[in-house]
Amino acid sequence: YLENKHSKAEQDGPFVIFNDGNHRMLQQLLSKGYNVNGIDQEGATALMHCVLPSGGVQLACADLLIRKGASIDQQAIDGSTALHSASVVGSVSFIQLLLMNGANPNARDNDGRLPLHWATASRSVEALELLLKESQYNVDVTDGSDMTPLMWSCYNKNELIAKRLIELGADVHEKDTDGRTAAHWAAKRSDINMLKLILKPDMTYFKDVKGCTVMHVSAHEGFQAGVEYIMSLRPESVHDTDKMGRTPLHYAAAMDRVHVCYHLLNKGADASQRDSDNKTPLDYALIKQHEFVVALFTCHDASVGDFIKMQRYI
Template identity: 30%
Template sequence: MNPEVPQPPVIGKVSHHSIELSWMNEESKPRTGSPEQWSHFSVEQMDPKTHKYSTKYIGYGTHHVLEGLESSTSYSFRLKVTRPSGECSFSPAVSVFTTREPYCGKNLHQAVNREDEEELTTVLQSGTVNVDVHDKMGFTPLMVAAQKGFTSVADILVKHGADINKRDSTGKNSLMLACYAGHLDTVKYLRNCGSTWQSRDTDGCTPLHWAVDGGQLPVITYMIQDGCEVDVMDKVSLWTPLMRVSAISGNTAVASVLLQAGADVNVRDKAGKTPLMVAVLNNHVELVKLLLDSGADHHMKNEYGAGAADMAKAFGRQNIINLLDKISMEDSNRLTSTGQFCYGDKK
């Protein structure tokens, strides 16, 4: 006599990595006597390629959870009942799909980097991801969008609650990143959302410092027109944006914009250096010329009593030495011609 065909296992809770199965039939009702007289059960899983079954559970229970499964994947199972007599019967197979893996921060950042607005919206609407989640570099999605100039992506993020004032480990916010990269539309968007020119990173640098470092003329021009303070100092060296130009890029176009906006050409840093001295130290010859033409005082000394000429000689900046000598000669001739030469200074 053929054993009765058992019912297939019942599908319970399903997640992206697990499937719950249960079963109940005559053999699983309350039992008496020794286990040798009981039927036992096996849950078997079918290999989709070979269509062969492998055992995932064996025992007397009526419930089993399979874990470690792939998300969004179809699985097929059957129940095998083995009676004390050794007779076996198999249920029909039952198939079920695991669910899609929940969205995470990685999915959000991938959508931002690909500028995939549709996927970005889907991830955000899932409600499973923090809109300000940091990536491995410590950037939020809005920081990434700002750095890349993805203004529409930034708008989606802000409308889903992204914090425009979030900072990375160095204190930079989205506005600073957009300014440094020169994305004017994104800069304007962030300003309209309430970002401020007064924000500072951990060194006290402002968005203008970062725009100057990036050499972003259109952004710098807009910032100045929007009322950004041109002589704002950082908190470490007391460098203004003009001083940053002298120290880093030597960009005369950027320096000209700052000077035309009223930047102090003779401002001093923490050590008493002026932009002219710093430009000399970094051998920015064309910037030295511009600063001198803009009223830089080459007679000024730092806190150690050294001036621009002393620094040029100490570092062998011959082009600048010649330039300063020429300026000094012109000054001397001008004083002589105007009758302002002091007898006490005569050799």
């Protein structure tokens, strides 16, 4: 995206879309006075657009733009730089080019994320290690929400990067601003391999700011494999309660997770337990009209009172 600074339309922000890697065309545009630091509607420069939506990069074009004075650390509207763009696709060659020309590996976007955080979306361990080496921060550096690279690798379901981060000393016990650990994020993303990689028995007790354990999160997401694995580490987790007195069964029933409800009931979950609003798991299933969950509870030791309530909603 190159803005023509000699054009009257400069004030309107006209841009020439340039992402096909045509080096000669780029040279021609620059020779005609196009602004090498022109931006598109999202504040992205031509240098940032050398990273293509397909994940490829136009390295020769990037080199030319830099030689013609492209601002290395110019930020887009979201606060990201070209180094963030290169990091999210894991392009080691582009990252090296930017770093050699003075790119700041400690630049943060509007959410406080470093290129290192963005790199957890790629599968390039080499890119991750390069950014970590160049950054002034350690492997557990947090963003504006106190999320670490390990948490982001869980969010991105990137087991390869998560393994390397742990090998490099990432702390699996770190918590974000909502009190969630990497294991909470693995459960939220329903990633059983990641959960097995990260979750230790002591971590099954950890609660977020709402009092939810990884068991609550797994039940909420309908993550049956996670529920089963957590119970293999700590069977009594079926009875975990959050700050509202809600059990995993409350969450599963409210979210219409019939298979998880069935598993929890068979493992001893108390269907009659009431939360601080005096509601049982069945109450939530009835309120939300989750027919299959209601039917499941009917087949399990529902009380006379429960049957009366069911008649009211049918």
